[in-house]
Amino acid sequence: MRRNGPSAVLSLISLLVPLLLAMLLPGAGSAAGQRGSKEAADRGVLSDPRFFPLAVWCQDPAKAEDYKALGINTYVMLWQGPTEDDLAKLAKAGMKTICEQNAVGLRHLDDPTIIGWMHGDEPDNILPRTEGGAATVIPPDKIIADYQAIKQKDPSRPVLLNLAQGVALDTWRVRGCALSDYRKYLEGCDIASFDIYPVVQVGLRDGENWFWLVARGVDRLRHWGDDRKLVWNCVECTHVDRPDKKITPLQIKGEVWMSIIHGSKGIIYFVHQFQPSFIEAGLLADQEMTAQVKAVNQQILALAPVLNSPTLEDAAGAASSSPNVPVDIMVKREGNALYIFAVAMRIEATHATFRVEEMRGREAPKDGMAEVIGEGRSLPVRNGDFGDDFAPYDVHIYRVSLSG
Numbered sequence: 147m148r149r150n151g152p153s154a155v156l157s158l159i160s161l162l163v164p165l166l167l168a169m170l171l172p173g174a175g176s177a178a179g180q181r182g183s184k185e186a187a188d189r190g191v192l193s194d195p196r197f198f199p200l201a202v203w204c205q206d207p208a209k210a211e212d213y214k215a216l217g218i219n220t221y222v223m224l225w226q227g228p229t230e231d232d233l234a235k236l237a238k239a240g241m242k243t244i245c246e247q248n249a250v251g252l253r254h255l256d257d258p259t260i261i262g263w264m265h266g267d268e269p270d271n272i273l274p275r276t277e278g279g280a281a282t283v284i285p286p287d288k289i290i291a292d293y294q295a296i297k298q299k300d301p302s303r304p305v306l307l308n309l310a311q312g313v314a315l316d317t318w319r320v321r322g323c324a325l326s327d328y329r330k331y332l333e334g335c336d337i338a339s340f341d342i343y344p345v346v347q348v349g350l351r352d353g354e355n356w357f358w359l360v361a362r363g364v365d366r367l368r369h370w371g372d373d374r375k376l377v378w379n380c381v382e383c384t385h386v387d388r389p390d391k392k393i394t395p396l397q398i399k400g401e402v403w404m405s406i407i408h409g410s411k412g413i414i415y416f417v418h419q420f421q422p423s424f425i426e427a428g429l430l431a432d433q434e435m436t437a438q439v440k441a442v443n444q445q446i447l448a449l450a451p452v453l454n455s456p457t458l459e460d461a462a463g464a465a466s467s468s469p470n471v472p473v474d475i476m477v478k479r480e481g482n483a484l485y486i487f488a489v490a491m492r493i494e495a496t497h498a499t500f501r502v503e504e505m506r507g508r509e510a511p512k513d514g515m516a517e518v519i520g521e522g523r524s525l526p527v528r529n530g531d532f533g534d535d536f537a538p539y540d541v542h543i544y545r546v547s548l549s550g
Contacts, residue, residue: 190261191242191258191261195450195451195454195455196447196450196451197219197450197454198411198412198446198447198450198453198454199219199220199378199411199412199413200217200218200219200220200412200413200415200443200446200447201218201219201220201221201222201244201412201413201414201415202218202220202221202222202414202415202417202429203222203223203380203414203415203416203417203418204222204223204224204225204418205221205417205426205427206225206426206427207221207224207231207232207235207236207239207241208235209427209430210235210236210238210239210241211239212427212430213241213430214239214240214241215440216429216436216439216440216443217439217440217443217444217446217447218241218415218443219241219242220241220242220243220244220261220412221236221241221242221243221244221245222243222244222264222414223244223245223246223264224243224245224246227245227246227248227250228243228245228246228248228250228251228254228260229250230250232245233250233254233257233259233260236259237257237259241259242258242259242260242261243259243260243261244260244261244262244263244264244306245260245263245264246263246264247263247264247296247299247300251263252299252300255300255302260303261303262303262304262305262306262337263296263300263303263304263305264305264306265289265292265293265296265305265306265307265308265334265335266284266289266292266307266308267308268308268309268310268341269283269284269285269286269288269289269307269309269331270283270309270310270312270313270321270322270323270327270328270331271283271310271312271320271321271322272320272321272322273322282322283322283323286327286330286331286333286334287330289307289331289334289335290330290333290334292334293305293307293333293334293335304336304337304376305334305335305336305337306335306336306337306338306339306376306378307331307332307334307335307337307338307339308339308340308341308380309328309331309338309339309340309341309367310340310341311340311341311342311343311347311359311363313328313340313342313363313366313367314340314342314359314360314362314363314366315342315347315349315350315359317349318349319349328366328367328370329370329371332367332370332371332375335375336375336376337375337376337377337378337412338367338370338371338375338376338377338378339367339377339378339379339380339412339414340363340367340379340380341379341380341414341416342359342360342363342379342380343380343381343382343386343393343416344356344357344359344360344382344401345382345388345391345392345393345397346382346384346385346386346387346388346391346392346393353391354397354493355492355493357397357400357401357404357491357493357539358404358491358492360379360381360401360404360405361404361405361407361408361474361491363379364377364379364405364408364409364410365408365409367379368408368409376411376412377409377410377411377412378410378411378412378413378414379405379410379412379413379414380413380414380415380416381398381401381402381405381413381414381415381416382398382401382416383398383415383416383417383428383429383432383435383439384416384417384418384419384425384428384429384432384435385419385420385421385422385428386416386418386419386420386421387420387421388421389421389422395434395435395437395438396438396537396539396540397539398435398438398439398442399438399441399442399539399541400489400490400539400540400541401539402442402446403442403487403489403541404474404489404491404539404541406446406453406476406487407474407475407476407487407488407489408474408476409457409476413446415429415439417429417430419431445519445520445543449485449519449543451480452478452480452485453478455478455479455480456478457476457477457478458477458478458479458484459477460503461477461479461484461502461503461504462475462477462484462486462500462501462502462503462504463475463500463501463503464486464488464498464499464500464501465498465499465501466490466496466497466498467496467497467498467499468494468495468496468497470492470494471490471491471492471494471495471496471536472490472491472492473488473489473490473491473496473498473536474488474489474491475487475488475489475500479548482547482548483545483546483547483548484502484504484545484546484548485543485544485545485546486500486502486516486543486544486546487541487543488500488534488536488541488542488543488544489539489540489541490536490537490538490539490540490541491539492538492539493538493539494538495535495536495537495538495540496535496536497533497534497535497536498533498534498535498536499531499532499533500516500531500532500533500534500544501530501531502527502530502531502532502546503530504530504548505527505529505530505546505548513526513527513528513529514527514546514547515527515546515547516532516544516545516546517544517545517546518534518542518543518544519543519544519545520543521542525544527546532544
């Protein structure tokens with residue numbers, strides 16, 4: 147994760163729904179490991195099924211209303227903050243924040259604006275070499291000790307650790323730890339996050355072919371945390387350091403939904419631009435990208451109650467006509483409707499055939515229609531099967547009625 151200047155260790159945080167709350171309150175999230183209380187529940191926006199975290203990294207609170215108009219609901223990291231002014235501006239805009247546990251933050255333990263505390267940023271990367279010293283990383287034991295200190299001061303809010311692109315990219319030259327160390331790192335957080343930006347990534351000249359690394363990183367964090375940690379991830383939306391390259395609006399839609407389909411519970415947009423010129427709010431300066439991010443966010447928020455419901459592992463399946471292009475899916479159910487979220491995982495077109503197991507072999511209904519949400523079209527379902535075409539990294543969301 148890039149910083150907005152030369153400063154202290156940063157991290158990404160969101161709200162982890164307490165396991166105790168999940169057992170006591172219907173509709174509460176299923177994240178495990180967070181000790182809770184009634185006060186924590188009151189602050190716990192993730193216990194609201196209508197809330198899905200959509201964040202920006204290290205932005206000026208003065209722009210909170212502009213980001214709110216795009217569907218952003220969370221500020222992650224406040225530059226040299228939080229300050230009293232930061233919190234006042236964010237509260238006025240109805241924006242949540244995940245910030246460092248400084249003196250100001252600790253004076254606001256009853257402030258629902260603060261939904262989590264920040265931890266270290268990219269401890270798995272090699273630290274700058276000191277004169278005469280050896281290259282080092284921040285070891286997992288240090289991360290765990292710092293996590294415990296944060297929790298001791300406020301056990302009601304979660305702590306998230308943001309890791310670097312080595313989570314997903316095995317050839318990342320700056321990674322200073324072994325893959326086996328990541329499981330230990332995750333003992334030092336409630337929420338695990340990571341950042342990788344394939345298109346503008348140094349060392350990935352053909353980054354358009356590597357979007358699947360985003361999904362791989364989400365999968366790995368879920369595995370290393372035994373699915374007991376809430377997983378977030380960061381996505382690119384500007385040139386960052388590559389004046390010659392930038393993700394396209396259609397590609398960012400695929401990258402965001404690919405993350406969610408693989409189990410990410412929060413999206414952080416990295417909105418800075420460093421090249422060809424520095425723009426802190428680079429996203430807001432790009433009208434085409436702003437429009438796409440807004441559209442993606444609106445769809446996510448409209449579907450938040452569905453996205454926050456349990457995933458059904460065997461309710462449906464997908465087969466791609468191209469062996470080189472997997473079509474990955476996530477299946478949810480709301481009432482008598484089955485939702486199938488699908489994304490093509492490679493930069494090639496394909497045709498996918500979907501099978502709805504809850505319809506196959508039943509006396510009724512075997513046939514019906516699959517509404518393609520947001521596209522103004524529907525597809526016929528015959529004996530539980532239907533098909534659709536996918537452009538490279540294309541995303542389709544289907545709603546299939548299970549009633550007659």
